[in-house]
Amino acid sequence: MRNLADTLSRSEIFRSGHALCPGCPGGMIFRWITKALGKDSILSMGATCLALPTGIYPSSVEIPSIYIAMAPAPAAVSGISAAIKVLKRKGRIREDRKINVFAISGDGSSGDIGMASLSGAAERDDDGIYFCFDNEAYMNTGIQRSGLTPQFSWTTSTLKGKVEKKKDLPRIMAAHDIPYVATVSVGYPEDFISKIEKARDMGPGFKYFHIHAPCPTGWRFPESKTIEVARLAVETGFWTLYEVDHGSTRITYQPPKLRPVMDYLQLQGRFEGLSDGNVRELQRGIHEKWEHQITLTPE
Amino acid sequence: MTQSKALGPDPLKLYTYSDLPIGATAIGIPPEKRKTGLWRYMRPAFLERIPPCQEGCPLGNWIDRFNAGVTDKELDQAWWALRLENPFPGVCGRVCYHPCQESCNRKDMEGALSIQAMERHLADHFFHKKSKPLRLGKNQGKKTAVVGSGPAGLSCAYFLALMGYDVTVFEAQADPGGMLSQVIPRYRLPKEVLVRDLENIREAGVEIRVNSPIGKDLTLGRLQENGYQAIFISAGAPLSRKLSMEGVTLDGVYWGVEFLREVNTGKPTALNGDVVVVGGGNVAIDVALTALRLGAGSVRIASLESRAEMPAHSWEQDDALEEGVSFHNGWGPKRILGEDGNVVGIELKRCISVFDKEGRFAPVYDEAVTETFKAEAVIMAIGQATDLSFLEGSGIQIEPGETIQVDPVTLQTTVAEIFAGGDSIDQPRSVSEAIGSGKRAAIAMDHFLRGDDLAEIVQKGALARTMREHLDLDVNPAPRCRKAATLEDLNLAYCSSLPPHQPRKLSPVDRAGNFKEINIGMAPEEITEEAKRCLSCGVCRMCGNCYLFCPDGAVQLDSSTDRYAIDYDYCKGCGICQNECPAGAIVVEVEGVG
Structure with missing residues (x-):
């Protein structure tokens, strides 16, 4: 039987031996992205969880990469793609050589600290793929709340649960009118990789990926449940898989029947203190979101 | 300095950017990696694990493997896996009562997988194709004999032949196949399907001698003298269980197994008018449907048991209902009515309970409540009986229930070199159980003939139930949990x-x-x-x-x-x-x- 594992490249550009936590979704997405984009790629790595554990000696990332502060990861994409353009013009790199420039940065870097530079790179439509690794808090520094932490979630800086709602970054990025915006989840590798391949094969322009990445350490669930939590986020409708391809929105995975949000919440320690009212509010939010998003889809 | 793959050619010898691989400015990837396995505590x-279907199958068929072959459209592999464990794919694809499907994990979801249909499909697909005979062991140079060519006997012979033994099957009748050729009605098992399976068994190296009854002229002792080092007895249960009752000797009273045998061997049996079948097993259903096909006007089945308690499988009962057979549950025969030596009807008595508290068969009747049906023929299908008279003087112990006494695991009889299986021993009487017992005996006989200590192997629980375990053929290197x-x-x-x-x-x-x-x-x-x-x-x-x-x-x-x-x-x-x-x-x- 041919399946995804057989169609992907078997070579590991992202090597074993990194220092990410056991069960970290970052290990998977790094492997998938590098397998899909190939060796002719340059990485701009923002200061995320993923940077230090994978970048320190002996590094796991077998492609040229720049380890950069939180805010300027998108700016590095702009710089690198501009450099490639110039080198091609000068004839120092073959004109037909396809070099993928991509950035990986966390939710805090993308949505809070680096929002301006991300928005700028998108507005200039610089060539590259930007991956926002959304584990819904500043995990690297010790699980502090970010603008993308969901409402009612525990973090070390919101001990009684976050009051504010999660910032909808993919929609902000879609509003920049860039060629491609996609939301993906580690629980759905087929969807994930087909979207990367789509972005890779597009013409030049800024492509934005928002990865829902459950963090066993920060979300307080057993490390074996990473994929299960990711899957339940989508099956309960808490997270939606869609793409905005040149302006047209399409939901790429429609759960057969939305499961109650409690299925998703009860697996995670960060939602332990939720009252019934909180759960109802989240459930209502999901219903509203789905009604809204389904009307967005012309189908 | 160790040269890295990512680094490409030596950068010191290059002068232009266009020569440089991307990443030339990187120091390169060190060959060593951090051994993060040291972190592990789980x-x-x-x-x-064993799939439940295989666990439920009396043969331990390699269901997951042949099913995977069908899914991947690699039918040759599927066919190989099927034939490795089952000498009768065409037969089992039709008449097996598929206990595999009863234990399927899909059963409680949308319904079990039709494993039997898969098996039948493979047999049908390869019906006109020549398949290379399986040969798994080299020639052992030892002679073995099998008594009876029913499913159990031929299964044992087939597996012994696969393992490289010389096998001769002695069949008393003119046709090999036992119950398969003589009793199972053709609408369930067409003759050509059986013939095709028999062909494959013969090609595996099994010699079948028909018209060679063991007993008077050719005794078991003679076989042993002639160099047969191990013998498997599968004489089946070829007779109907009899009942003494008023009227059973009348013209128009038939006995289930004998009735089906006459029909299958082509003796003209014409029926007309009303027929009453007594019995609640699968044979009773076979008899009823056969009677309909022979021209009976109406067929009633009278059984002691309720519909749910009847030993006949529910789907067989459904077939009978579809064809217009009526069930009279909770009635037992009291006497058969006759006139001038011919059957004219049957009187039934109410059966209050069939089993006693321990679940044993002990029917209790209310003789006062009776019902009478008009009938031109009465067919009694109340069970099967063995005929083990040929074993007299062989030293083989017979159980009180007229079955051969065997070790439940190795199927060895009280005579060390003689094994027994099929309907001749005390086990559920079905085709798949018979084939399974033949296979288990063949594996035990293989150990016996090699001179292994059977008792010790059994004690260690090391006696395999399937060929792939016995011959270590599973291509998957991962260990398998029991x-x-x-x-x-x-x-x-x-x-x-x-x-x-x-x-x-x-x-x-x-x-x-x-x-x-x-x-x-x-x-x-x-x-x-x-x-x-x-x-x-x-x-x-x-x-x-x-x-x-x-x-x-x-x-x-x-x-x-x-x-x-x-x-x-x-x-x-x-x-x-x-x-x-x-x-x-x-x-x-x-x-x-x-």
């Missing part, structure tokens, strides 16, 4: 809800008055779709989830075996592979224990 490991996979072992998130396909049947109108096969089977496309419903319980289907989801890239394809393997140098033991395995073929244990 240890995942591949450990396949436990059957349950629904809890599977990750049902990867299982989509797929409705079952049902085999098509001849309409009752088209069945009337002929012996055409009732079951038509499934179309090839349906079979492939049906095969895809298999959950592959406990058996790795190479979906690649463990490989894709490993954050450490520690699960990789081993090119030497083409299977996934875990690299414990880097596995941190998160257990995602185990959690996400759809088939439940991975376990997680505490590191350092066991």
Whole structure:
């Protein structure tokens, strides 16, 4: 039987031996992205969880990469793609050589600290793929709340649960009118990789990926449940898989029947203190979101 | 300095950017990696389990393997896996009561997988094709004999032949096949299907001698003198159980097994008018449907048991109902009424209870409540009996129930070199149980003939039940757990809800008055779709989830075996592979224990 594992490249550009936590979704997405984009790629790595554990000696990332502060990861994409353009013009790199420039940065870097530079790179439509690794808090520094932490979630800086709602970054990025915006989840590798391949094969322009990445350490669930939590986020409708391809929105995975949000919440320690009212509010939010998003889809 | 792959050519010798590979400015990737396996305190490991279907199958058929072959459209492989464990694919694909499907994990979801249809499809597909005979062991140079060519005998002979023994089957009748050729009605098992399976068995190296009864002229002792070092007895239960009752000697009273044998061997038996069948087993149903085909006006089945208690399988009862047979449950025969030596009716008495408190057969009647039916013929199908008179003086012990006394595991009789199976021993009387006993005996006989200590092997629990275990043919290098996979072992998130396909049947109108096969089977496309419903319980289907989801890239394809393997140098033991395995073929244990 041919399946995804057989169609992907078997070579590991992202090597074993990194220092990410056991069960970290970052290990998977790094492997998938590098397998899909190939060796002719340059990485701009923002200061995320993923940077230090994978970048320190002996590094796991077998492609040229720049380890950069939180805010300027998108700016590095702009710089690198501009450099490639110039080198091609000068004839120092073959004109037909396809070099993928991509950035990986966390939710805090993308949505809070680096929002301006991300928005700028998108507005200039610089060539590259930007991956926002959304584990819904500043995990690297010790699980502090970010603008993308969901409402009612525990973090070390919101001990009684976050009051504010999660910032909808993919929609902000879609509003920049860039060629491609996609939301993906580690629980759905087929969807994930087909979207990367789509972005890779597009013409030049800024492509934005928002990865829902459950963090066993920060979300307080057993490390074996990473994929299960990711899957339940989508099956309960808490997270939606869609793409905005040149302006047209399409939901790429429609759960057969939305499961109650409690299925998703009860697996995670960060939602332990939720009252019934909180759960109802989240459930209502999901219903509203789905009604809204389904009307967005012309189908 | 160690030159890295990523670095490419030596940068000092290059002068232009265009010569430089991307990444030339990097220092290069050091060859050593951090051994993150040291972090691990839980240890995942591949450990396949026994699929419940295989556990339920009396033969231990390699169902997951032939099913995978059908799914992948690699029918040759499927056919090989099927024939390795079953000498009668065509027969079992039709008449087996498919206990495999009863234990299917899909049963409680949308309905069990039609494993029997798969088996039949393979047999039909290869019906006109020449298949290379299997030969698994080299010639052993030892002679073995089998008494009786029914499913048990031929199964034992087939497996002995596969293992390289010379086998001769002695059959008393003119036709080989035992119950399969003589008793099972043709509308359930067409003759040509049986003949095709027999052909394959002969090609495996089995010699069948018909018209060679063991007893008067040729005794077991003579066989042993002639150099047969091990003998398997499968004389079956070829007789009907008799009942003494008023009127049983009248003209128009038939006995189930003998009645079916006469019909199958072509003796003209014409029926008309009303027929009453007494009995609640599968033979009673066979008799009833056969009577209809021979011209009976109406057929009633009178059984002691209620519909639910009847030993006949529910789908057989449904077939009978479809054809217009009526059931009279809770009635037993009191006497058969006759006039001028011919049957004119039957008087039934009410049966209050069939089984006693311990569940033994002990019917209690209310003689006062009776019912009388007009009948031109009465057919008694109240059970089968063995005929073991030929064993007199052989030293083989016979049980009180007229069955051969055997060791329940090795099927060895009280005479060391003689084994027995099928309907001759005390076990459920069905085709698949018979074939299974033949296989188990063949494996025990193999040990016996090699001079192994059977008792010790049994004590260690090392006696295999299937050929692939016995001959170590499983190509999967991962160890196999002896436990059957349950629904809890599977990750049902990867299982989509797929409705079952049902085999098509001849309409009752088209069945009337002929012996055409009732079951038509499934179309090839349906079979492939049906095969895809298999959950592959406990058996790795190479979906690649463990490989894709490993954050450490520690699960990789081993090119030497083409299977996934875990690299414990880097596995941190998160257990995602185990959690996400759809088939439940991975376990997680505490590191350092066991």
